[in-house]
Amino acid sequence: MTAPAPAPLRPRLAVFKFASCDGCQLSILNLEEELLALAERVEIAHFLEASSRVVPGPWDVALVEGSITTPHDAERIRAIRAQSRLLVTIGACATSGGIQALRNLAELEEWKAHVYPRPEWIAALPTSTPIAEHVAVDHELQGCPIDRGQLLRVLVRLLLGTRPDLPLASVCLECKRRGQPCVLVTRGVPCLGPVTRAGCGAICPGLGRDCYGCFGPAADPNPASLLRAFEAAGLPRRDAVRRLRHINGWRREFRSLADALEREDGPHD
Numbered sequence: 001m002t003a004p005a006p007a008p009l010r011p012r013l014a015v016f017k018f019a020s021c022d023g024c025q026l027s028i029l030n031l032e033e034e035l036l037a038l039a040e041r042v043e044i045a046h047f048l049e050a051s052s053r054v055v056p057g058p059w060d061v062a063l064v065e066g067s068i069t070t071p072h073d074a075e076r077i078r079a080i081r082a083q084s085r086l087l088v089t090i091g092a093c094a095t096s097g098g099i100q101a102l103r104n105l106a107e108l109e110e111w112k113a114h115v116y117p118r119p120e121w122i123a124a125l126p127t128s129t130p131i132a133e134h135v136a137v138d139h140e141l142q143g144c145p146i147d148r149g150q151l152l153r154v155l156v157r158l159l160l161g162t163r164p165d166l167p168l169a170s171v172c173l174e175c176k177r178r179g180q181p182c183v184l185v186t187r188g189v190p191c192l193g194p195v196t197r198a199g200c201g202a203i204c205p206g207l208g209r210d211c212y213g214c215f216g217p218a219a220d221p222n223p224a225s226l227l228r229a230f231e232a233a234g235l236p237r238r239d240a241v242r243r244l245r246h247i248n249g250w251r252r253e254f255r256s257l258a259d260a261l262e263r264e265d266g267p268h269d
């Protein structure tokens with residue numbers, strides 16, 4: 001009797017977490033039925049949110065959630081990079097530093113003294129920064145959280161050995177495709193859609209509210225022009241700047257304008 005043929009080797013997928021809320025990892029688990037099909041095609045080698053089974057590297061694809069906030073994080077991401085053929089960052093924390101990068105606007109020692117009873121026990125870097133500031137990143141999935149359909153399409157492309165087709169345009173394009181009335185034009189609501197990357201399906205404008213930029217900057221955005229439109233619609237500049245200093249506020253495309261306006265006006269509280 002001949003021995004059964006060995007099962008074909010499946011690509012190894014690993015998922016890692018840094019400073020984050022786990023929401024993007026939950027988006028992977030929320031793939032539900034597709035997750036079972038995915039698990040047949042890849043070996044899920046490291047995904048602590050789903051399983052305690054850990055297969056050491058090297059890995060074919062590493063999905064990385066979260067920002068770098070401690071010296072240990074900075075060491076760990078370098079070790080993960082060294083073991084990963086492709087490294088894909090997922091979510092605003094990993095691609096921009098996340099909402100926790102708001103702490104970059106003040107002194108670390110000041111935060112620690114306010115937050116912790118024993119600040120001397122806290123080993124933290126002075127900033128929360130995106131993964132790409134520490135290691136080379138092959139692809140970035142923006143969003144807070146990421147869009148699970150987009151994640152699935154990217155994984156399929158990577159498994160097929162082709163380049164992911166990530167959107168470059170702004171949320172406005174998705175809005176128009178859905179035939180939604182524009183909240184900025186029709187009601188003067190300060191919508192960040194014109195400078196925000198497509199990929200969410202324009203969910204917020206579809207519900208009659210403004211986009212707040214959770215998908216990060218679109219390719220080559222013009223936030224200065226948008227802020228002039230907000231000011232013309234009566235939004236005080238302080239509030240307009242706050243719109244930029246949000247989930248993706250540490251991204252250069254938003255931060256440089258917010259910094260420049262604060263230099264002109266003095267710090268906005």
Ligand code: SF4
Pocket residue numbers: 020021022023024025065066090091092093094098099143144145146
């Ligand atoms: S990007 Fe948003 S949903 Fe994803 S881990 Fe960070 S805070 Fe959570």
Ligand code: SF4
Pocket residue numbers: 171172173175176181182183184185191192193194202205210211
């Ligand atoms: S509602 Fe916002 S995203 Fe939609 S078209 Fe208007 S500005 Fe763009």
